[in-house]
Amino acid sequence: MNNKTKLTAVAALTAVAMSASAWAEEGVMQPSQGWFVGAQLKHAEFDGDRKDANGNEIRRGTLAGLELGFDLSEKFAWRLTAANADLNSDGAGEDESGMWYGADLLYHINDKRNYFILGADYIDLDSEATKAAHLGFGIRYNMTPSWVLTGEAMVHQGFDEGYSDFTAGLGIRYYFGGHKPESKPAPVAQLAPVAVVDTDGDGVVDSLDECPATPMDYAVDQSGCTLYREETVSKRLMVNFGNDSAQVPSESREDIQELAEFMEKYPQLNVVIEGHTSSVGAQAYNQQLSERRANSVSEILIRDYGIDAARVSAKGFGESNLLLKGSSEKIHAANRRIMAVLSVNEKVGIRK
Missing domain, CATH: 2.40.160.20 (Porin)
Structure with a gap:
């Protein structure tokens, strides 16, 4: 070339x-x-x-x-x-x-x-x-x-x-084969916006809320249900009596009513009314006196406040369980008493 x-x-x-x-x-x-x-x-x-x-x-x-x-x-x-x-x-x-x-x-x-x-x-x-x-x-x-x-x-x-x-x-x-078609992405569906509603204001939307009526001031779990903790709730009753008397003082009626309301709130509980005396007098007489004192409070719970008799029992201890020991009038007055203690474990809501 x-x-x-x-x-x-x-x-x-x-x-x-x-x-x-x-x-x-x-x-x-x-x-x-x-x-x-x-x-x-x-x-x-x-x-x-x-x-x-x-x-x-x-x-x-x-x-x-x-x-x-x-x-x-x-x-x-x-x-x-x-x-x-x-x-x-x-x-x-x-x-x-x-x-x-x-x-x-x-x-x-x-x-x-x-x-x-x-x-x-x-x-x-x-x-x-x-x-x-x-x-x-x-x-x-x-x-x-x-x-x-x-x-x-x-x-x-x-x-x-x-x-x-x-x-x-x-x-x-x-x-003869024509063109190789381009692969196109599938169209993305346009979803309508979903309104977010939280009726009870607990921070969990209604569509996920399994407990829709929880109080606003209580903490909730991811399902919208109240969070609880175990807590022991107790009620104590002590009524003091006059010397050689089983008559319930009128000022103690309010305390007995509170015990009755506690028992209505927790129907699974039964109560034992314990009667006691001071060390003054014969031991056998004091035993009978403690039983009468326990019975008098039991009758008020059953008769006046409608507590089922099957849930109430009375027991006298005489002078065997002295609250205080000694021979002064103040000590004797403290020992002339009935006592009852109730306690129960319950779930208590956790506040925010």
């Missing part, structure tokens, strides 16, 4: 590479895929050493042909080409003609808009048949999902004679 021809080949390859980006930007349609067929029209510039049958130098010519190919993957494809060669010879009375066959491997870049070409040629002209390898660059424009325009430029290097040739041209290609 002479210097002028070489410069032409380099310029053509450069132009193809520089225009590839601009053309590819226009071909924004999704790349085609699968089997394809196409037609090509190319211009050829030949090595100055290539001669026709009369010894005249073959300069240039036109190649018109077909292609058949298949995409092996997103990056690679193969194809076969066959073109009729109509060539011009210097000083010849008639043109040189023949067939130009090729087998190519295409490597796609830039989302299949540009590609490199590597392959082999078999050129069968009137004057001779030669073999060559070629390297080139191509660009493509996706007109529709199936129809594609191509532009290619290649340098061909002969195996036997060492010829260096150049071809460049345009083509149109049809893909």
Whole structure:
């Protein structure tokens, strides 16, 4: 190939590479895929050493042909080409003609808009048949999902004679597989805003609240139910009596009523009224006196406050369980008494 021809080949390859980006930007349609067929029209510039049958130098010519190919993957494809060669010879009375066959491997870049070409040629002209390898660059424009325009430029290097040739041209290609559809994300349903309602104001919305009527000043769990702690609740009753008397003092009635109310609140409780005396007097008499004192309080609980008799019992201890020991009147007064102690464990709500 002479210097002028070489410069032409380099310029053509450069132009193809520089225009590839601009053309590819226009071909924004999704790349085609699968089997394809196409037609090509190319211009050829030949090595100055290539001669026709009369010894005249073959300069240039036109190649018109077909292609058949298949995409092996997103990056690679193969194809076969066959073109009729109509060539011009210097000083010849008639043109040189023949067939130009090729087998190519295409490597796609830039989302299949540009590609490199590597392959082999078999050129069968009137004057001779030669073999060559070629390297080139191509660009493509996706007109529709199936129809594609191509532009290619290649340098061909002969195996036997060492010829260096150049071809460049345009083509149109049809893909049987169509385009590979883009996967689109499923539409996201627009949900209507849900009103957040917390009727009892405990911080748990109604849709999750299993205890919808909890007091606002109590702590709740994640289900909206009141948090509790175990607490022992007790009630103590002590009534003091006059000397040698089992009559309940009127001022003690209020304390007995409170005990009755405690028992109504906790119906699981029973009470034992314990009667006691001071150490003054005979022991047997004091035993009887303590029993009468216990019975008098028991009767008030049952008769006046409606406590079930089965829940109330009376027991006298006489002077066996003195509250205080000694012989003063103050000590004796403290020992003349009845006593009752009730206690129960209950759940108590935890306040905020």
